[in-house]
Amino acid sequence: MSSWIPNIHIPGILKRSHSDAVMLTSRPSIQQKASLDLDCIPEVEGESEVLLLDEIKYLSGSLPPRILGADWRLVYSTSSKGFSLGNVYRSFQGKTGPTLVSIQDTAGAAFGALISEPIKMDEHFYGTGESFLFSVRPNRKIYKWTGENQLFVQGTSQSLIIGAGEGHFGLFIDSNLYKGRTQACATYGNEPLRTGEDFLIKTFECWTFR
Template sequence: MGVAYSVGVDHLYTFFVQWSPDLYTSSGRKQSFLVVNRQELAMIDSLLDQTGPNNWEIITVRKSAHSRSLAGGLPARVQGTVWELVYSTAEHGTSLRTLYRKTAPIDRPVLLLIQDIHNQVFGAFSSDPFRVSNSCYGTGETFLFTFDPEFKTFCWSGENSYFVRGFLDSLQMGGGGPFGLWLDADLCRGSTFSCNTFRNQPLSPQQDFTIRAVEVW
């Protein structure tokens, strides 16, 4: 999985190192990716723990138990895959149109990570890359997840197939009532409610939330 961290700049390393440590060891088998070891991860964690959220744009999970849980929830066909960062608000700006443009060349599943201004981390795995559409798309592999207050995934209920729908002014996931996850055109605000598609709990304590950062892998 593609991994990125940059101490002192906008875009930091993510939890993918902990997902597949065998892919990111000193052997450096994967070219063009940053190689880190456990001591370096510990140092980075220490730096992050000492740094206020106002100084860092970060979507990261540093607890290996959480990262293992999410990795285990991924479909078998993508487990062990090397993921690459496709879109980041810190790097590409806050624009849903830019997100669509960055995901347009992709023909594989994507992982959406969101951090709100209260540092809650949640998101979605989509079987299809995000795009503007006239109807809903995706498969039953799609699911929502949250890390706060504890890690939970919300898989397809089988009740409907309203997995994902992309508009120029919003991105919507889940339906049959309120949306499970909704993001606005500027990727500044979003909403999360229980929906029939995933029978999920709201992903954040704030059902109407303000976004700090978004990443698509």
């Protein structure tokens, strides 16, 4: 692994049964999804530099039931608040509810993650099976929790990690919101979210829901 990624301690992997996964990741009913598809696009407070309107609609249909159909609110953007993971943590102090991270790299790919709670600093992994990884450009795909482990999200002063297992990270972002890496990982059973594992960040955004 490249030297720019610091050594990260991964705790023992705890597996969940399929029944546990179903309980923690209850999905919206067919009726709910159909309703959202027909009713359309949520209210969006703030302008995304990463996601197109149809991509927002696509992601909205896969949100956890408790925020399905909720309005989107832009909380953090590198264009207005700078390239600093510390600034991201500060922006989420006092916030509640899930967070959606959207990233555009310098090659034009767009991808990210839904985190089941606000982004925070914590040396331990946190979150629930509501979390998922996604890509929207050039390919659209959502990767839900597999139940293999509970390595959902970890935030430190050095990095933000979403999904892990056997030394691989679903999504790794450095403290300067500059370099990143995406790999196949056990948590989400994902493929790399872009072509090639390593990337440079052009824009980093965080959204909340209400």
